[in-house]
Amino acid sequence: MTRIILSTGNIILGGPSIIRKPGTYRSNLELTNSLRSNFTAAQQDYGAILQNGNGHISNGQPNGHTKHPAPEIWTERDESTLYVPRIDWGLAGLQEDRAAYEITVKLFFLPTAPPEKRAxxxxxxLRLVTxxxxxxxxxLLIISFPSISFEGDCEYEADRRNAGMGNDEEEVATWGLLENLHDQGLVGRLGIxxxxxxxxRRFLDEVRIRPAVDQINIKNCCNVPPPLTKLAKTERIELFTHHDSTDILPSGTLRELLGQGPQGAGVLADGDVHASGLKGEIIPEWVVKYTAFVKDRGVIENKGYFASAESVEEV
Structure with missing residues (x-):
């Protein structure tokens, strides 16, 4: 089993390396395009360092069967974890003191990942983001649970359908993990x-620390449901709207990103006998989006994504 960590770098500001080049898309398109851009830049940067004597990037494959540089050139393995691309942590960090920033993190649990591994x-x-x-x-840490959305012909129907989505017991149990982080001073506010x-309403009755934020996507209906507005006002919960996809990294999209296809990075073998990539099933686990906002200047200095997947080789 191999754990794959994917990263975009800072998609707002380009750093000293081309690997941290900006992206310009939102939601799942922002994620996939930024990952693809970062993969390509890493292949070019690290591949150029390891050019062969003929001035061509060595792809590590016999007879040139693939256009991709060999994964070991631009990725990095740390025991059972594969970083795609490899990360130069020497470029990490913010430009100003911590107190100058409002740092928001949104963690998406994907439907293909088991709830018992959420801890x-x-x-x-959080280790990667910090x-x-x-x-x-x-x-602020916002948690997005799988299989929950606002869908309906109007806000009232969307609110009614939402009541039966997700798994209350699993969500409350996961929230307890976040409450511990808050108690340790690692997270200031929690959101859903x-x-x-x-x-x-059911959730508030079961948790110790109430969410400070409820972030909803109302693209499929007209307005925020009035019952939700009333409840949020009563409980002093901020309501934010967003445009994130409810399934931000499906299995097919991830396989396309990492596979041998024309837009793939060549990390997966995809049945190619000449490829040196990973073989077997690939399971998306989570995606985290982070934003560092400079409060005094009103600008976002750093924004990016990490994503995790598990590769299980066929026996």
Missing amino acids: DYISEA KELGVRDID AEFGSEKL
Whole structure:
């Protein structure tokens, strides 16, 4: 088993390396295009360093059967974890003191990943984000659970359908993990995504630390449901809208990103006997989006994504 960590670098500002080049898309398109851009830049940067005597990037494959540089050139393996692309942590960190920033993190649990591993997912996602930004703590952590959305012909129907989505027991158990992070001073405020009025009411009755934020996507209906607006006002919960996809990294999209196809990175073998990539099933686990906002200047200095997947070789 191999754990794959994918990263975009800073998609707002280009750093000293071309590997941290900006991206210009939102939601799942922002994620996939930024990952693809970062993969291509890493292949070019690290491949150029290892050019062969003829001035061509060595792809590590016999007879030139693939256009991709060999994965070991531009990725990095640390025991059972493969970083795609490899990360130069020397470029990490923010430009100003920590107090100058509002740092928001949104963690998406993907439907293909088992809920019992969420403690590990939370720990790894926050480890990567805080290392990337060079900080110890974050201001707001929003959790997006799988299989929850606002869908309907109007806001009332969307709110009604939302009441039966997700898994209340699993969500409350996961929230307890976040409460511990808050108690340790590692997270300032906690938030949820896609919780309608009935679902939020049940949730509030079960948790110790109430969410400070409820972030919802109302693209399929007209307005925020009035019952949710009323409940949020009563409970002093901020309502934010967003445009994130509810399934931000499906298995097919991930395989296309990492595969041998024309837009793939060549990390997966995809049945190619000449390829040196990973073989077997690939399972997306989580995606984390982070934003470092400079409060005094009103600008975003650093924004990016990490994503995790598990590669299980066929026996």
